Amino acid sequence: MGIKVVGVNHRTAPLDVRERFAHGAHEVPGALARVMAAGASGGVLLSTCNRTEFYLVADDEPALEAVWSLLGERLSASPAGGAREYGYIARDRDAVRHLYRVSSGLDSMILGESQIQGQVREAWEASRAQAGPVLHRLFQTALHVGSRVRTETGLGMGTASAASAGVAVAGKIFGDLAGRSALILGAGDMAELAATCLSDQGVQITLVANRTQERARAIAERLGGKAVSLEEAWPHFATTDIALCSTAAPHAVVTWERVGAVLGARRGRPLCILDLAVPRDVDPAIAQIENVFLYDVDDLQTVAAQATARRRDEIPAAERIVEEETDVFWAWYGGLGVVPTIKDLRQRMDDLRAVELERALRQLGHLSPDDRACVEQFSQALLNKFLHQPTVALKAAAEEGRGYGLLEALRRLFGMEPPA
């Protein structure tokens, strides 16, 4: 058993593939149950618009195979190698480092973006029942690493999120955004964040449309708009300047059938549609209308990525923190094997003692039973004396989070297999 991460991200898979791999919160327990049934002892599923990653405590096979199979089923046209064509696997220390880099924003499309920290937390909480002690500790520390990187380095400085990129793009269409109107589809965190960014620029949030009204009402009240249902929002596409879409719908909600005729009534006035949802909310065909400017997450993240250039100088400092914390975790993780290793060592030594004692007693056949008992006691005491100091030192090292190195040395010196 070891720590593994298997998945896809924005570097390895295009948006349309990532859309298919994305798991809603309600799908997480089922997906993890399936992987754990294949032999994993713990699992956390991190699914964002940029990545779908299974963090597992498992042997290589067949748990990893279960993940590829699970993801492969979501592809409509599967390449020769299945889902693994788009993915990657990191093991043990590399897996720990990977999660730390993810949570600190080093692995994000927008370098240093902070939203991933919340997404890591949500993934951990959604998978709590199946995570197990090792992954609990791993995710807990990952959040700590993310915080450290953001407070001790400048990796998070400036605004380089998809939401702020949306504001920049809208600004390139309308110039000054003050007084422009925007309608919001969806009432999740991303929708709220992006709506707040627009509102900060003086954009009037006129409507917040959502499947459930309560959350929409809360955002609408905060930003000065009106909460409506999705169906009520379509006619407003004729008048709004900006449409911000970030629903959790599994398919496009802004379709040609719903808004095509309405958009025709705009008489050439530009409409900026920011589609922050994965899967996308807006039918790409809408962009064919002349004065409709449609941008999805990939587009906005490309814009935001340009703002991250100055964050690059902070990468070495952030990587140092990640490496430092990876050492600490790995030492702790190594310490977990101390008890079984000590038991194993004692058993091996005792077996050797018993064999050698038997051989010695065969040669000392003249000894009385009392003398034989005395010799046996001597061998036992000697073994205990020999093992006392290494046992104490190993336990102390494990408590201090330095057990892994000593265990490795012990296993090599005594030819022991690593614990399962």
Place this chain on the structure above:
Amino acid sequence: MIVTLHLVALAFYGLATAFVLAPFMGGRAAPRVLTIALPCAGAAFHVVAISQLTPVGLGPALSMLAFCLVLLQLASERLLRGSAVSFFAAPLATGLVGLALLSGLAPGAEAAARNVWFVLHVALSALGLALMALAFIAAALYLLQFRELKARRFGQVFQLFPPLERLDRLNRFALVLGFPALTLGVVLALGYGAQFSGGLHAAKAQLVWGIFTWVVLGWAVWVRVVRHWAGRRAALASIAGFGAVLLVYVALKLTQPGAERFL
């Protein structure tokens, strides 16, 4: 002296052009103060040169057109808060000064040139044409930025060009001011001809092509102001207007080689 002053102005305009185009050639964007100061310095020498010039013939006309263009470029820079207009205006003004020098510039004190009507005719015509050129530049910038935004490309054009709305406003402003200026320039020429030259001395081809240009430019203004065209359609209309000016210039050059009275 006039030629020397033009050469100095040309050097400043050329330097400004090199600085504004540097980002498109892999260089770093020049400090904004340089992209403003260099055309200003060039314009200072240029205005002194123009004050000594007889506004008759192609060379002086091109020189005045270039000067008006530089002034509008500087005004637009302030309006747009960026150097995007310079991407087109700076090389155009530099080229026009170069052409003016090649066409020949000489001092003179012809009676006609000192007549207020005539000076106003040349000045307004040059200003009108410069405004039309500015409208064309704003329209071209608009179409380029529009294409980049539609294609979701976020490179140099996206970064350096102004927002669509601002370019649209600049295009409208330049068209709406430029057309009356040009029209007034033509009317002054007619008035001057009738008053001081005993009638209009223009070839039939010049009249026909001139009216054609005026109609096309007028149509571009009409669709903006009366039909409320905006955005891409309006940009295409003003490009058609400026295209008509260039077409007429080429047509006259071909049909009447050596004609000096294009403006």
